[in-house]
Amino acid sequence: KMILNSQWFGSGLALTTFFISDLLLNARDGIWMIIRRFTGFFNVPIIAVVLVGIFSKFVPPIAAKIAIVNHVVVYFMLMWGLPWMGVTIPIHFIHIQGLLFVLAVLIMLSIGQFKPLAEPHKYVPNARVEMVPWKLTIPTSILLFSLMVMSYIIFSPIGVAYENGIVSPMFWPVTLALTAVTIILYYIGYKVWSVKYENMLNNVHEKQIEENIDLLQGEPVRS
Numbered sequence: 001k002m003i004l005n006s007q008w009f010g011s012g013l014a015l016t017t018f019f020i021s022d023l024l025l026n027a028r029d030g031i032w033m034i035i036r037r038f039t040g041f042f043n044v045p046i047i048a049v050v051l052v053g054i055f056s057k058f059v060p061p062i063a064a065k066i067a068i069v070n071h072v073v074v075y076f077m078l079m080w081g082l083p084w085m086g087v088t089i090p091i092h093f094i095h096i097q098g099l100l101f102v103l104a105v106l107i108m109l110s111i112g113q114f115k116p117l118a119e120p121h122k123y124v125p126n127a128r129v130e131m132v133p134w135k136l137t138i139p140t141s142i143l144l145f146s147l148m149v150m151s152y153i154i155f156s157p158i159g160v161a162y163e164n165g166i167v168s169p170m171f172w173p174v175t176l177a178l179t180a181v182t183i184i185l186y187y188i189g190y191k192v193w194s195v196k197y198e199n200m201l202n203n204v205h206e207k208q209i210e211e212n213i214d215l216l217q218g219e220p221v222r223s
Contacts, residue, residue: 037079040097045071048104052112057120059112066111067104075100124212133198138189146182153178 027034045068052059078089078096089096153159153174162168 037093040075040079040093040100041072044075044097044101045104048101048108052105052108056109056112057122058116059108060115060117062115063108063111067107070107071100071104074103124208133201135194135198136190138193138197139186142182142185142189146178146185150175150178 024031024034048067048071049064052064075096078100079093082089153171155161157163158168158170158174160167162171
């Protein structure tokens, strides 16, 4: 059902963008800046909610809902509402997003302080798929990170942005050095870090199973 709803939502969103795409011609600062401004509606409150959820077990769900609604309304007013009324906000929109991030965190922590959960939230895993760790998780992460660094090198003044040629004389030495470091870290990740990562996940999973058994049996959870 969730996949079906996502497909309908994605299709509707695609059709909507077809009809409003011509309006982007009026974007004086470019499409990228428009995207950055509009992503502020959801990325800032999502990050705030995730961080508070990680570091606090007593903040109730209503706090996240209030923080999200408040952020959307205040962000719209500061970015577009007040300027339409002739009121100019003399700070950059990135600073506005940063301030609203702090405000969202304070709202959730304040609600959690005055109306906390009766019991701390406890995550109970209920995996419906195989949870065996993939042995290539860390090596693949190293490879992806290396490719990201390589993309920055390619489009930097060292790479194709070099003014006096196709690429600078430093491009190939830097590329070879990055390749060597990637190979070394990939080997270490595959032989050492992956084993430690798998053992860590197995220990955590076994501990969670023991805690769940204790909860089902009505016994106190062993520390």
